[in-house]
Amino acid sequence: MAVMGERVFEDRRDAGRVLAGFLEHYRDRPDVVVLGLPRGGVPVAYEIAVALGAPLDVFVVRKLGVPGHEELAMGAIAGGGVVVLNEDIVRGAGVWPDTLREVTADERKELVRRERAYREGRPPPDLMGRTVVVVDDGLATGATMRAAVAALRRHEPAGIVVAVPTASEQAVRELSALADQVVCASTPPLFTAVGFSYRDFEQTTDEEVRDLLRAAAARRVRA
Template structure:
């Protein structure tokens, strides 16, 4: 059980100490919850922090059930197992993607403040979230990062179920995970404080991380 996302980030930082001050490394956080975790990693490891905006594509009538995810670069991941149990047309799927792309665009405009997506070529990308459940947003994020030709992709996640963790481990170069509890019901069950992170808090974390990084550079 983690006290909050910040504590989870501090614990992950201990496992990733080898990347402290690595000039080729960058932290990419999945908003919103992943930003709070990655903020502590940025402070502890003295690495730059940015976001990778990815949105879950929920099932019609059950938005919490992930059919897939779409990222800010347009990369789409589909959970084929979830789709197989539903009779959805290509038009249904396209509409679901389009609906989430509107929120992705809103967050890109708000969080990036006009900055371009960071260059990841030949870099070590540490992808951070506050937990894995179905893994849909994480898988879409890895696909997005791979398109940018990084040197290595490292996943840094506090908690997730064994089955999803094994899927995630297969698509990254290294996966750092602190807990794989069984049974697993929801990410929030493993945090004492799992309040939703608001947009203003995301911006605050990003600004504070940038100030700290610049001041120590």
């Protein structure tokens, strides 16, 4: 489900609260787990997890940026050795195979670093048979989310729900063919960048990610 038209959110937390309204039918279901893609997807995912009464965790995915134009995704990697490439961008940017291997190796190191930094010794959740709501702050090319869905399939969940506040129509179409459901609150007709859907789009820090994961865990213990 994607809502046609443009909407501007105050910040990621506001976007998460809005998006949670489209996911009400998952509230208080014991099989549901919410996963945020660090870093920007975690504040959005936190609000969704709170609204649904579901546990929150992270799923680390790294974009493979074109050298010199790092914001342009030529692909993405996720845990378990999953690599998703946008072949059109790789060819169009003239990226050599050696360069692609170097970028992938560098991003894999960062993926491992973030896994350790965010989990703080906690094991990843068991996703087999669960309904996974995987969240980011928006989709431009959708490469990172495609890698996430491909990697999550290896865990044999009952279903994968992609939830994002904003996305291009093309990204929604492509993800709809891969995920069991795509929920998007805003699809601007002339999508140029995720940040244009937010009034405050400051970069999320590692410490903020850790704080939100701790806060979500504390809420679950109290509940």
